[in-house]
Amino acid sequence: MTQRAEHSTVMDRLALDDLITGYAIAVDDGDWPGYRALFTPDGRADYRSAGGIEGGVEEIAVWLGEMLQHFAIRQHLIVNRRITLAGLDGASGDCATVQADYFNPMRLAGPATEGGGGPTAPNYTCAGRYEFTARRTADGWRLTGVVVHEKWREVWADGE
Template sequence: MTQRVELATVMDRLAVDGLVTEYAVAVDDGDWAAYRELFTPDGRADYRSAGGIEGDVGSVAAWLAENLRLFSMRQHLIVNRRVRFGVREQDAGDTARVGADYVNPMRLAGHGDEGGAPDFVCGGRYSFGLLRTYDGWRLREVVVEEKWRRLPTA
C-alpha cells in the first residue's frame, strides 16, 4: 500500500466511526431529522430483535420517535467497532460493514428522572451497512441484534 492509500483508508475509518457516533447521538437525543439524514435515500433499519420494526428510514424514525418517548434518558454506548471496506462497481472502498457491540441504559419517563440507576438496560450487536455517497458516508442498513436486557425491578 502506498502512503496515499493508507491515509485515505485512515480518513475513511474516521468518517465511518464518526457516522456511527452520530447515529447513537441522534437516537439518544431524539433528533429524528438528523437520524434520517444519516441514511441513504433507500436506507433501512431493522429493530425487530429488540421488539421493534423493520422498514425504510422514514417509517422506522417515526416508530422510534413514538416509542422512545417512554424513556426520559437514553445513552447508547457503541464499542468494539470492526470496520471492513468493500467493493462496489469496481471501486474499492465505496462500501463498508461495521459490526459493533452496544450497551444501552435507559430511564423510564416519570420514574426518578433526578438521577440514580437506569430502569432498563439492554445490550447486543449492531450491523451497519454503509455506502460512500457524494455527500460522504451514509448508512444504508442498520440491523440490531439484541442479546440481553435487564428490566426494572419493583
Template sequence: MTQRAEHSTVMDRLALDDLINGYARAVDDGDWPGYLALFTPDGRADYRSAGGIEAGTEDIAAWLAEMLRQFAMRQHLIVNRRIELNRRDGAPGDTATIQADYLNPMRLARPAADAGDDDPTAPNYTCGGRYDFTARRTPDGWRLTGVVVHEKWRQVRPLGD
C-alpha cells in the same frame, strides 16, 4: 498498498466511526432529522430483535420517536467496532460494513404520580447486543444504507429499586 491508499483508508475509517457516533447521538437526543440525514434515501433499519419493526428510515424514525418517549434518559455506548471497507483494484471501495457491540442504559419515565424516586436519573432498563451497519460513500460523504439490531440481553428493574 500505496501511501495514498493507506491515507484514504484511514480517512474512510474515521468518517465511518463519526457516522456511527452520529447515529448514537441522534437516537439518544431524539434528533430525528439528524437521524434521517445519516442514511441514504433508500436506507432501512431492522429493530425486530429488540421488539421493534423493520422498515425504511422515515417509518423507523417515527417509530423510534414514539417508542423512546417512555424513557426519560437514554445513552448508547457503541464499542468494539469492526469496520470492513470493500476493496476495488487494491484501493478502498465505496461500501462498508461495520459490526459494533452496544450497551444501552436507559431510565423508564416515571408517571407524575410516582415522584418519590431517590435517583430519577439512574438507569433501570439496560440492554446490550450487536449492530450490523452497512454504509455507502455518497457525494455528501458516507451514509448508512442499513442497520440491523441484534439484541442479546436486557435487564429491567422496577421503578424505585
C-alpha cells in the same frame, strides 16, 4: 499499499466511526431529522430482535420517536467497532460494513422523572450487536442499513 491509499483508508475509517457515533447521538437526543440525514434515501433499519419493526428510514424514525418517548434518559454506548471497507471487486472502496457491540442503559419515564427532579439511574438496560452497512455518497458516508441483534435486556424496579 501506497501511503496515499493508506491515508485514504484511515480517513474513511474515521468518517465511518463518526457516522456510527452520530447514529448513537441522534437516537439518544431524539434528533430525528439528524437520524434521517445519516441514511441514504433508500436506507433501512431492522429492530425486530429488540421487539421493534423493520422498514425504511422514514418509517423507522417515526417509530423510534414514538417508542423512545417512554424513556426519560437514554445513552447508547457503541464499542468494539469492526470496520470493513469493500468495493465491487473486494478491494477497499465505496461500501462498508461495521459490526459494533452496544450497551444501552436507559431510564423509563414516569412521574418521578418528569420535571427533572426524580431519579436518574437507569432501570432498563439492553445490549447486543449492530450490523451497519454504509455507502460513500456525494455527501460523504451514509448508512444503507442497520440491523440490531439484541442479546439481553434487564428491567428492574427502583430500589432493587
